[in-house]
Amino acid sequence: MKKLMMALTIAASFAVAGPAFAADKLKIGFIYIGPPGDFGWTYQHDQGRKELEKALGDKVETTFLENVPEGADAERSIERLARAGNKLIFTTSFGYMDATVKVAQKFPDVKFEHATGYKTAQNVAVYNSRFYEGRYVQGVIAAKMSKAGVAGYIGSFPIPEVVEGINSFMLGAQSVNPNFKVKVIWANAWFDPAKEADAAKALIDQGVDIITQHTDSTAAMQVAAERKIKAFGQASDMIKFGPETQLTSIVDNWGPYYIERAKAVLDGTWKSHNVFEGMKEGLVVMAPYMNMPDDVKKLAEETQAKITSGELKPFTGPIKRQDGSDWLKAGETADDKTILSMNFYVAGVDDKLPK
């Protein structure tokens, strides 16, 4: 037994020492909130990582830490990646923001990229995707497809990224049916398939006939399929879980961004920035429009084209807040700062926003 342990220890120390000899490779680390096998948010980031490896081949070496909770653990995990010699680290959830900034101060020669946040530094860049553009298209489809005039929305946490999605969905729906309603359930989890399924059941039992979600698993799609109503996928194309259910899905497409940033580090042109990209830049991709009549599909495609060209901006006035006060005047559009810190509902959402 002791000998075996010894052999294992020696083997382990070699395994650790190994990569140190393979110098000149850019080591890139990723921190994931869930497992790469969630088929949602983390899955898509991992697809991006794989694309990056494929594109740059021998020049890079990637590692990832999965299921890292937001909070104290995050700081430890990010620091671990930095100590292991990673020169570029992507932290892929909103809640890693403060931890990322903190670790970045300790490692000035390491470049950090934080997804969906807003705090930048000399060596901390922020990248975000305009998911809400896709939500607007979904809202348009939902209002066309729903007979009840109510959609169910499963939210994870009441953070700006999710709230802006709910608002954009609502505005898209109102552009078709001004009386459209949205019921919201907060799962208070990014990833808990059983709970997401329960939330979907509760919403359907209360009479919604379209389900959309901002949580990470395919559970809600499956419930919708079982109950024979329509639903939207999240983060990845979930058509396999609801061949006759999924209308479309917002597919997060991170690969191109990861490749671009790794290249920038390799040729020394990396600079901190705060980018917010969407359909136009190809970060937000819509899964094929399915299970809807041709006229709805046409309207969805037109809406998508208008958003891509910049002709249509989802947050364009006149928009009232939920409490009835004016937010945007006619023709006025929200700036990115407002969008990224959105903490209020627009009129029509049937929920009280948790603070």
Next chain:
Amino acid sequence: MTMFEAILLTVATAATPLLIAALGELVVERSGVLNLGVEGMMVMGAVTGFAVAQYTGSAWLGMFAAILAGAAFSLLFGFLTLTLITNQVATGLALTLLGLGASAMIGESFVGLPGVRMDSLYIPALTDLPYVGRFLFGQDPIFYISILLTIGVAWFLFRTRAGLTLRAVGDNHTSAHALGVPVVRIRYLAVIFGGACAGLAGAQLSLVYVPQWVENMTSGRGWIALALVVFASWRPWRILAGAYLFGAVTIGQLHAQALGIGVPSQFMSSLPYLATIVVLVLISRNKRLTLMNTPTSLGKPFVPDR
């Protein structure tokens, strides 16, 4: 289907995995062994059940395979803690970590595949009865197994000689050993039963609750089952009550949110935990009875020849 009926069914689905896993752990703890590996055994059951159902097309075969997988996995725990006398707490935690990791590895190729759903019962006339028809006569097989299991465990522990022996082993293994009771063998059997139950609970998740495989899909349900055992002061019927209470408050808070009653969702999400702990602590507040029900040798190692 009325709203009442719909809620009742959802509650049963949410409570069943907790009930089954907690009943298994109850028997383990009553024999004096603390197995903190419930989450790990459960997730192994979930992935095995899904995989076998996927290959064979039969949810039933998946379920049996999950039971076997849970039992086999618990045997590892049994060997380490009962034969090699390792620390039970540490070994149980290791089992959970191992289970989560191993299941992720086994399940990698199953991610993103729709699963096989276990069919629900349908008896003409009975299932169509108003209000309770679907609840009593229209659920999935694992629901009925969970109820039979509760009756079976209660009967076994408190109405049979073998159950009495098992409890004696858990209360004082030295005396039981002196009386010629095979302590280690009984504990092995209890641990295997606990593993089988956790495996079945996992199969309920991946074959009934959400027929798909995703990593870490148990999301802490094994830990809730463990807590239920303690708060129910090691009594099977209280575990049933606790599991259904937990399920009811979980589903209730989701409905309350959908109705938009305006209570902060963070508070609502913590309600199931709060309510279950408060109620079970209240019904177990008789100190003498609680002490009587606590297996005295719980977690203590037993070395026969020392």
